[in-house]
Amino acid sequence: MGKRFYKAASALIRTFSHRMTTEWEVPFEEGPCVFVANHVGAIGPVNMCTKFPMRDRCHPWINNGMLEAKEVPAYVRQDYWWRPGNIFEPLLNVTVPYIAAAILPPVLRSVQYIPVYHDQRIMLTLRQSIRALQKDDYLIIFPEQPSGWLTHHDWINTSWLRIGEMWYRASGRALKLYPVHIDRKKHLFRVAAPVYYDPARRFTEQEEELAGKLAKGIRGE
Template sequence: MASYHTDDFLYNALRTAGSPFRFRPKGLENVSQEGAAIFVANHLGSLGPIQVILTLPFRFYPWVIAENLDLQRAPRYLHDDFVRPTLHLNGHAGAGVSFAIAQIAVRMLAGMGSVPVERNKGFPWEAFRRSRLLLQQGKRLLIFPEDPTGPLDLQTGMRSFLCGFFALCRVYEQDTGARLPVYPVIVHPESRTVHVDQPLYYQHTGQRREDIRRACEQLEARMKGLYIALNQTIWG
C-alpha cells in the first residue's frame, strides 16, 4: 500500500503544479465516479497525455512505451521521438539534452505508477498482467492507441488505432462479472478542452479477433467523429 501513497502524492503534485495550463473538462457527467475503467485518448504528441492528466479529475494509470521507463533506453528514445524532431538538436548537444530529460522523465513516469508496454516484442503480457491487477483494484487505465507508423488523418491529427487492450474487457468481465466501460476522450487544442464521451462496452461473441476489430473500428470512428464535430463548432 505504501507504493500507492507515493504514486498518488507525486501524481497529485504534478497536477497541482500544472494546473495553470489545464484545458477545460467537458463531459464529466458521462463518467461513473467509482470503479474500474479504461480511458482512451488521442495523442497529439506530448499534448494529449499531459492535458488528460492535468484536466480530468481522476487518478489514471497510463500505459507508457517501455523505453520511457528505462534509464538505459530512454535517452535514445527521447532523442529520436522528441529532442531531434522538436528541439532540432543532434550530435553531442542532442545526446546531452536527451540524457538530462530522461533522468527526470523516467523517475516521474515510474513514480506515477505508469504501466510499461514493450514494443516489437510480441504480445505485451506483462503490461496486461499489471493492467488486470489494477482493474481488479478498481483503478482507471489511460491508453493512447494510435499506431505511430499508421497513416495520419489530416482532419483529426489521429493515426490508425491498435486495440489489443480491448481483450482486458473480456478478462475483467470474467474476473468480476461486470462489464468494463471504455471512455473515448478527445483532447481538442483549438478549443482548449478535453471531452469525455459516453462509454463503449466490448461485445463478446466468442470470435475474439473479430470482436476486437469491430470494437476498435467503433472506437476510432467515434473519436474521429467527435473531433470533427468539435472543429465544426469553432470553424463552422
C-alpha cells in the same frame, strides 16, 4: 519521489498552464473502465495525468522503455519530438534525448503507472491492469502510432483490446471503453459515449469495429 512529488508537480502544472474543461457525451457512470485518448505529442499524457477529473484513480499505460534511462533516447528519437529537417536537428539529436533520459524516468515513476512491455512480459501489463480494474480504478491507454511530426497513422493499435476478454473472465462484466479527444486548442477533454467490449463475440469478430469506433472518438469526429 512518489505520491507527494506527483501531487506537487501536478499542482504546478495546473497553476502555470491552461485550465482544461471536460465535456461528456453521456453522464459518467462509476465503475472500472478504460479511457482511450489521443496522444497529442507529450501533451496528451501530461494533461490526462494532471488535469483529467478522474486522474487520482487513473493508471496510465507507459512504455517500459520510457521508465529506463538507457532506453529513453531511442524512444524520444522515434516519437518525433522535433520537426524532421529542423535547422537545429543535429543539436537537438544530441541533447534532448539525454535530457529526457535524466528527467522522465523518475517523474513517470511517481505516477500510478502500469508498465507496458513488448515481449513475453506483456502478461505482467495485463495482470496489473486487471488488478487496477478490480479496485474500481481506471486505465488510460494511448493507442495511436506516430507517423511524423504531430501526426499519427489512421489506424490505432488494437492488441491491448484483449484486456476485454480477461476482464470478463475475471469479473463477468463487459469492459467499458471511453474515447477521449484532447483538444489542445480549446483546452478541452471531449469524452464520447462508452464503447463496450462484447464478451459474446470473439475478439477477431469485433476488433475492427471497436477500433473504428474508438479511433473516431479520440479524433473528435
